[in-house]
Structures are given as C-alpha cells and as structure tokens.
Amino acid sequence: MAHLSVRKDSESSLASTEHKDHKPGKVKHFFKGIMPTLSKLSKAFLLPIALLPIAGVFLGVGAAIANAADSQTALWYFGTVLNKMGDVCFGNLPILFTMSVAMAYTKDAGVAALTAVVGFLVMNGMQAALLGVGTPDQYGNPTWTLLFHKDIPNGLITSNIGVNSLNTGVFAGIFVGAIAAGVYNKFHKTQLPQAISFFSGTKLVPIITFFAVIPLSFIFMILWPWIGKGLATFGTESGKLPMGLDSFVFEIAERSLVPFGLHHVFYAPLWWTNAGGSISQTFNNANDVWSADLNAMFNGIKGTQWLTNWIGSHSEWASTYSVTLDQTGWNNLYQSISNNPSKDVQDLWAAMGDQTMMAKTLANLKVINFTDLQDLGLNLGRFQSGKFGFMLLGLPMAALAMWLTVPKQNRKQVMGIYISAAFTCFLTGITEPIEYTFLFLAPWLFYGVHMPLAAVSFLLAGMLHTHVSMTVSGGFIDYIVFGVIPYFSGAVSGSDGWLSMFGVLFVSVGMGPIYFFAFYFAVKYGKVMVPGRDTSTDGADAKLFTKDDYKAQHGQNRDGSPLESNSYTSSKSAVETARYDKAAKIIHFLGGQTNVVDVDACASRLRVTVKDSSIVNKDGIMSLGGSTGALIRGTSVQVIYGGEQEAIKPRMIEILSIQRKQAKMGVSAVSNSNTPIASTTPSLKVMLVDENMMVDCPKCGEKFQVELINDHMKQKSVTKKPTAKKIVAKKETTKPVVKKAVAKPVAKKETTKPVAKKTAAKPVDAHKESADFLKNVEAKYKKELAAKKPVKSADKNMSSAQRAKVDGSDSITEARSELQKHANQLRKVAKDRKIKVKNVNLRDMTKKELITYMQTIANTINSAK
Template identity: 35%
Template sequence: MLLTFFVDYIFLGEITMKGKVMDTLQTLGRTFMLPIALLPAAGIMLGIGASFTGDAFIELYGLENILGEGTVLNGFLSILSDSGDVIFGNLPLFFAIAVGLGVAKQAKEVAALSAAVAYFMMYASMTSTIDNFRDIDALNETAGLVGSVVGFDNTLNMGVFGGIIIGLIVAYLHNRFYKIELPDALSFFSGTRFVPIISAFTAVFVGILMAFLWPFAGGGIAWLGEAVADLGYVGTFLYGFIYRALIPLGLHHVFYLPFWQTALGGVAEVAGQTVEGAQNILFAQLSAGEPIDPEAAKFFSGMFPFMIFGFPAAAFAMYQAAREERKKDVKGLMVSASLTSIFTGITEPIEFSFLFASPFLYFGVHVVLGALSFVIMHVLEVGVGLTFSGGLLDFIFYGILPGQAMTNWIPVVIVGVIYGFVYYFAFRFFIHKFDLKTPGREEGDTESKLYTKQDYKDKKAGGKTGDVTDEMSKDIIEGLGGEDNLNDVSNCATRLRVNVKDGEKVDQPLLKSTGAAGVMVKGNNVQVIYGPKVANIKSNIDEYRQAQKKE
C-alpha cells in the first residue's frame, strides 16, 4: 500500500481514482521486465559455473583431475559463475535505470543515465549520513538491514526498493524538467542537460532522508517476511493463489518481486554473508555449494509441475474437445503454446485460450491447482529455483544439474506426472460438462481466430515478409482504435501494453485475428497477449508508425 500511495502521489496527484492506480501499477510492472530479462542469462552462467565446480558434483563423478581447483576448466567455470553473480549483486541499480527509462515520456536515454547517477548519489549520501549521525551497531540489530551496496560498506540494504524509489523520483523529475528553458547565461544546461543535475542534487537529500526512514521500513518488511513464514503452508498457498490470479491483470510482477528480492522472501546467512530475498538466497546457496533451503525455494518450485506437465495436458484436453473441422488449427496452436510452456515457462498463450471461455476454469480450477502445487513442493521440501519462470530449462539448470542432494528435484517429476493427469481430466470434464467455448468449440470463427502458420502463409503468398509484418502492424493499430487513439505503446514479456485515449474504440475481434491469445481492456489501458514473440511485434509496430509519419 505504501508503494501504491507513493507511486500514485508522484504521478497522479491523488489516490482516489482506482483506474489510475491500476494504470500506474501496470506501468511499474512493465518496467520491471527489463532487469528481470537479465536473470536467465545471469542465472545460466551462475548455475553452470557453480554446479560444475561444486565439491559434491566433482567428488560424485570423480572429476578432480578435470574440474578440480586449479584446472583450466575450473578457472573458466569460475569466471562464468562470477560473471553471472555480478548481475544479481547489482540488480537494484538495474531496476533504478529500468524504472527511470520505462516511466520517462521522452528522451529515455537521459532518464536512464540520470537514474544511474542518482542511485550512486543516494547511496553516497546515505552511507555518509549513517557514518556521521547514526549508530551502526543499533542498525545491525535488524537482520539484513546493513550491508555493502555498489561499493559502499556499512550502508542500508534497500534492495530493489531502493532502485525502484530512485527510478520513480528521477522519472518524475525528468518528465517535469526535460523541456525546461533557463536564462541565456545558463542556456547550456537547459532541457535534457538539466535532468541529471537536478536528479543528482535530489538524490543527496533522498539519501539523507532514507538514512533515518528506511530502518523503519526495512524492519517492517523483515517482520512481514517472518509473518509469512509463520503462516507455513497456508502462506505458501496464498502466495501461489494470488500470484496466478494476478496474471490476467498483468500485476503479478509487482506482487512476486518483493518476495524474490527483498527480506519479505526471507533472510539467511550464506557463506558468512547475510542475504535477503528468496531468489538471492537460492543463488547464494547454489554458488556456495550448499543445499538449497526449501523455505527460499517455496516461492519457485511450485511452478514446475503445472508448467511442464499440467498445461500441456490441459492443451491436449482442449485439442480433443475441439470440433473435427477445427482440430487441425487448434493442434498447431496448442502444440506451439505447450512447447512454450514446457521449455520457457511462459504460460499466457495457453491460459488466455481458456480464461475468456470460462473464468471458472481459470480461477476456480487452474489457480487453485497452481497454488496447491506450491504447497506440495513446500511439503516435500523441494529446493528447485528459477530465474524467470518454471520451464524445463530452469528445471535442468537449477534442479537436475546441481544434483538431488542439493535440490531434491525428483519429487517434481513424480508430482508433475500426476498433475498432468489431474489437469487433463479436470479440463476434459468441465469443457464437456458446461460446453465451454475453448479454442475450436466456438460457434463463430472471428472471436476465437488465432494467428496460425496458415494465416502467415496466406499473407506471405500475397507479398514479401515486410508486407506481412506491415499488414499485421496496421491491423493491430486499427484494432487499437487507430493511430490517433494511441497514447503509449510498450510491452512486457508476453503482452503488448497500450494506453489509448478511448478504450471503447478498441476492436477486440480484429486484434485477436492478428494472433492474440487474448485481449483485455480496462478503461483506457489495453493488454494484447501475444506470448514470447511480443517484443518483435512491438518493434514492427514502432517501425511501421515511424514509416507512416515520414510519408
């Protein structure tokens, strides 16, 4: 609630308009995806490096002469591990840059630089204030509150919240002053050059303020984390339920991030260092060769059974339930969506294929089963983590490769197979019992038409690839109400997120005909779900809009 108030106060000036609060949170969640996108690459480097240089792995397979300390391979793998670790160690800085860049309206590169400068200035100011005016021993009484951040020792560890706060402040200053006109004598510092200056000075005062205020916030977060842990399996169920239930709104990033990256997800001592945040604890233990704590992994391991096993089974049930004349199209859709879920853990293409056909099937069946999966993995003390989502790649790197002794990954496979049958029979029963209009069962083709390979071939037959992408971009823009109706177009990992002037002008059937798995319109905010290909779709739209402006 404090974060919601802070965001709304800065950008909206009021907290009474529910729609605008949702808009702001969705914008914030979208900006999180840029630094989160770094995690798979960093995690793979850290996972491979730490797994193959771990003493347990080397001793188990008798590889002392190949991977033992002092060997060439050990040195190379250590480089990989250290290179991946630096991403996790500086993630708050990347969040500051991403939020500043993502919320800025224009000249985004200036906002990104200003956010980086302001982040360092805030920590320099905060560290000096603590050194001169605070009792460091008293601050150390709160676990995880004091640490080393971007080279500053004995400072407050604000985690990603520090980056988010400074990013929001810089974005506000940027949007307000990037067009400022100063007197002639100071005209060199007008416009965008003024933004880094005002951001740096503001960050100094923010650092002083945080030196006195953050200990209360940090203590509160730590207490809340302990409260969640004290709830035991009930807390795990609530986490899993809320996480999956928020996906249709696109607010799940805002929800899970504090658990992954702050004391809300736990505090632990690993290799003599205090680490906070479930994901940070997990990778610190992986790097140190320690068994993964199920209390940290409970925020992750529950994804694997339904993402790798459950959803493909549900997709098979929907394929079987389709009308005979539509099965060929539905098969292509479901195979593609299933492979995406299995390998990457990106599930929106499947989820939105039945969300609109039956909200009960989503919230009453899938969300409950998903939450139970988190609980079951917690009960079985599974220690498998992830960087982005619970697909097969993460399961291999952070479950199988570190070894059963470290992660206890075998129960995932056993439970996953069971979940496959549960999802299949549950979906099959509800689809036939209530005649749900899942893909291939609807009366008309327009509302449920999805962008298949044949659609692409039909368009390609009429022109070059560039013509196809331009035509698709044109259709998307028209579906959003036309160029004049667009305020802002951006994307996260799977969705095109658009702010329009008039939400009533959105043509949902037209958008679905471009391959969208689902369309959500809430006021003037539109989310069009395309899955992992959305980044390329967004780039094509940007290029098309720029080309149209030149004509």
C-alpha cells in the same frame, strides 16, 4: 498522411465538470489512474527479469563446473568465470531495477536511466558518509550506527555498487527510478534563461535529481532500519507455517493478479528483499537458540547432528576454519561466514529474498547448501518451486483437454495451435496462450479451476521441501539448469536430498491428470466455446488469445489505461503550443518526416541528419527566429540556437514518432491522451496525440490500437478471401439472371473504372505535375521573368540572398521548398530518361534562378522526345 481528429476542449472540460463534485467519480478516477501506474511498474520489472535466464544459466553451469574441478586448475577457472558472470547480475539487481523503472515511465529514455544511476549513487553516498561502526554484538558480529539508530545488524548493511549503505534490496532502486522518471518527464523540455541555457533540457534532469534524492535518502535512513527488521521477521516467521501453507497463500495471491499484470509487483519483495527471508537472519536465529539452550540444541538436528551433516558436505571449509562438533565449532563456522573478508561470502551473508538467496547459495556451495539452510528453518524455493508442477504438465494437459472437446471434424485444423502452446509451456514455462484463452472466454475457469490447482501445486512442493529455483517461469529448461545441474553439484545433501530436486516431477505428474480431467469436464459441460468448438465454422481461423485480447475485451490498453480516456484535454499554454508549432515547422522545412534520419543537440546547436539536403529550406528554418545561423554539410544540418535547441529536440522527436506511426498505418487516428504533438503542415493548429492512439480499420471500420491494427488487418484479409469465392460461385450459378438484370450496371461499372484510375492518379506523373507547376509560375510571373537583371561579374561571389535582391526574386511568393521540389522532380525525370542536364546546388540558387533552371530542364526533356 493520415489526419488527426481531436476532441474539443469544451467536451473534455464538460466531462471534467460532471465529476467535479462527486466523490464516487473521484474514487473511480483514482483507480483508473493507479492501474496504469502499477501496470507500468510491473512492466518495468521485466527488463531485469529478462536478463536473469541467461545469468542463471551461467551461474548454475559455472558453479557445477567449479565444484567438480580441483581448485586452481584450468577447468576450475573456467567454471568460476562463468559463475561470476551470472552472479554479478543477481548481485546488482537494485541498480538494474533503478534504471528499468526510470525507463518504463519515460518511454525508454536513456537520459532517465543515466539520471537514475546518478540518483542511486548520491543516495547511497549520503548513507555511507553518515554510517558509523557500532559496538559488536554478543557473538562478535559488527554492528552499525546511522543517525539516531544504534546497533544496526550487519545483515542490514551491504555494498551497493562499491558503496557501503543500507541493504534495501530492490526497494530503494524502485523509488530512485521513480523519482528520476518524474524529474525527466517534468523538466527534460525546460528552457532556461540565455545566461545558463547550456543546462537546459536533458542536462537539467540529473542536476535536479541530484537534489531530489536527498530527502529520499534521509527517509530511508530514518525508516529502513525498522522496516528491514520487520520484513526480516516476516520472512522468518512466514517460513514457519506448517505443511507448505506459506507457498499456498503466495500462489493464490500471485495467480489472482496475473489478469491485471500486477503479479510482478507482488512477488518482487518476496524474491528480492528480506520479506522472502534472509541468510544472516537465519544464522542469527540459530545462534540465539543455541546460546539459550545449549544442551537441548546439541541433542537435536540443529546441534551435533547438524554440524555432523554440514562437516560431511563441506569438509574443506570445516578444516580451514576449525569447525568441530561443539559450541566452539559452531562459533567458528558462524564467524567464518558472518565476518569473512571474501566478497563472495559477504554477498552470501547479505543475501535476502527467495531467488537471490538461492542464486548466492549456488555460487557458494563450498560454504552452505539448500539442505543445510532447510535444517536451520529456511526453506529456499518456497515461492518458486511450485510453478514446475503446473507448468511442466498441468497446463499442457489442460490444453490437450480443451483440444479433445473440439468436434472431431475440426480437430485437425486446430491441433497445431493447441500442441504448440502446450509444448511452449512445457519447454519454457510461458503460459500466456493457454491461460489467457480460458481467461478471455470463461474467467470462472481461471479463478475457479486453474488458480486453486496452481496453489495446490505450490502446497505440495512446499510440503516436499523442494528447492528448485527459476528465472521467470517453471519450464523444462529452467528445471535442467536449476534442478538437475545443482543436484549433481552438491546443492542438496542427505539421504532424502534427491527429493528436494526431483520432488517437483512427482508434483507435476500428479497435477497433469487433475488438470486434464478438470478442464475436460469444465469446458465440455460448462459449454465453453474454446477455439475450434464452434461447429458453424471449419476452425481454420481459430486462434488462442493473448494478454492484449483480454485487455482489449475489458476496454484497456496494454498498460491498463482505458482505451477511450475522458481525461483528454488540449489545454496547453500559449508558450508550449508555440514550441510544438516551431518544432513542427522545422520538420517541415527539413523536408518532412520522411527526410529526417536523426535529431540530436549539442551545447549550442540542433544537429539533424537528413536523407537529401537539397530539399532542406534553410531560409525557412532561419525565418522561424531564435537561430543565429545554419550550416548544411552533406547530409548534416546544423542550426545554431545557443540554448533553445534543448527545448526543440525532444518536441521534434515526439512529433516525428507520432507522424511515422501514422504514416506506417495509413489510417486516421483518434487521440485518447494528452501528450502534445504537432501536425505536419506548419499552418495547422497544434494537436495532441499519444502512443495509445486508436486507429480505424479501413476494411471494417472498427477501432484498434496502433500496435494491434496490423494483426487485425491481416486477419481481415485472410477471412475475406473465402467469402469472395462464395460470392463468385453464386453469380456463376445465376448466369441468366445476371445477364438480363445486371447488363447495364456492369457496363456502367466498366465506364467508371477509367475515371477511378484518373482520380487515383498516383502522385500524378512527376513530369506532368512539375511541368504544369512551371507553366503556372511562368504565367504568374511573366513580367518578373522577362525583366532580366543580370548580375555583374564583380558580384559573382554574392550570396543567394543578395542576388535575390538584384534579380527580382523577392517578388516571387512561391515557397522555396516547392520550387526546389519540382526542380528535383524534373531533374529526376531527365536522369530516368538518360538526358544529361547540368547538376547544380539548388540551395545556392535564387528563386528566379530556380525557375530558369526548371525551364532549361523542361525544354531539354521536350526536345529529346
């Protein structure tokens, strides 16, 4: 088992006092702390984002099938089912973000996710109770009242998982998830007084969260109506910037945050809140303009011509709701969308954010399409379509350029890594192997070449009014699903509608050569040593770099925290230390981490599943105190605590997690955080470690994170093989010298080999180890074993504890677990040698009976030789 090395308290306290009175140190510490927090938030977004690709496929394909089929037919039902399966994911993004944020900050704790859902329901339930119907506006649209806010627009109210409340997009979900995570981290190990101990631990978390979201709900009720209107105005006005400038600025900001892993945090509001635009706001703005200058509007695109185009694309809807070429026709259309009882159309009206609006539009092409919204001033896809330009061909051509800068003698060896990275980028839009390679080797290539070119790609896509959505990245698969299929489903209309879907291909074809020549000359004349360019090697070990490599180069973990943290401290209260120590001892008495399969708890019991219950030391667990009994049934161990189990369970899980990581690595670990964990041996002092522990490579001595050490060791084993061959070859070429000078040392080495084998004695021969242990016990307790005190037949039903007092076992100080361990080993030796021995339950034997049983087995084994 690897040992934990822990820094002394004095060192950490000294480090903290050095910066105590210096403001620059405090500022630096603040930014060091905020980066991991924001990185975790960015990581939290990946869980719902990962769901969107499959949801998007079902949404797009389903809409295409349903729109092409006659209503109420089997094919129409099939397409509608697929469409709704995808649509429901986009429609419930707030609750998905709530759960994912809670899990991201609590190491994927399911209890935290459930708690976040409870908090989200409570917050929206409060708003629903205080929400009132206001006076309809001048167009007949309903408005709402909330606290002192009057006439809240209908677009700012929506149904959140069946509850009418504020339409906050994903913002409220993020805040509720953060609160749930904070409450979980603070209270999930809390032990309440005995009278109310049932509510201890994880059961306490949702109760506290229930009350914690009350002030948050009031904050949103007071501020969000103003914030929502402000974001809606920003989304609308930013779309009026000329020539795709809004898309250009977006990509400059988004791409600059990629190295820090914060780009998800940046684009989230633009994709999923009204900061990226709003369907209802777009229609309301159009309504205002039409009413203000009716005659002017009817001579322009938003007047008669707009209605003419719309009716041509949606004749069925126009016929149903009497949409004609006049103001009355427009009013009928407006009311048919804003006040439609259909849940689908209500979701369309409430849609906000670039990606969400595109998803809802694809689900309601019978009502509106991308071209209709474009003519009303809403350019959907402005924060997405530009990625196809540099992901389909731009970066793949950059990879090709980097490969061609490699010397010809090395090109064949490194061709695979460049071609595979380029094809992956083209097919799926995953850019990490390419982007992080030049970001790692020459950051100026990323910020000076790639980022401006990516922004130009967005600028061109915005100028062409392209409307191609995506899930996460702009690869060929996403283009087929969100570009080609929607085109044939009627997502665009008009004579130039084709350009809205196929324009990204023109941008991609144009960006490809630009990327190629820019990177070829930049790498070649900038002397960037991309993989394979080093002429001193044959390129066999060349590889592209990843985000982990880039983070490690800058002294950071995956979450952005420092690899070596100065904030480490082991100053825990005596009570907390005692709890971890107790949890560690329980693991020890259960047979160690290798014997524990699962840890759980119910209302009054700690429930543990083990591999072998015969090595569980029930008496040892009971000796720790706090329990009123313990039961062992098969592989199930139940310890009755009555309430304390809720405090023991999370600490046991935490300890087991670290112990198993150490066991898996088999190397020493150095802590760099303050998450507490106890050592395996109960007598050792409780130590503090965390998941970001650093480990020493046994081959080179360098420090790496646990997650990265395996890859590093594989690389070391690969790179050492050629050098070993070269050394052997050199020795063979100098045979005369080796024979004379190294003859004696060689002989010494040969004599030391047997010694090395003896010291290695791989957990020594089990039979010999247990036999030696038995001899020592027999010699130590010769008198006790000789003084037989047989149990009377009338007392055969006594427990092992009662028999121990009668037969003298109380005087034997050896740990019961040790006796059971060696009895098991001897029994296994006999079984391996096909020697029949009496199979008994070791847990029901006294210590003296265990020794006698071991003597019997040992004698049987010896006599069988």
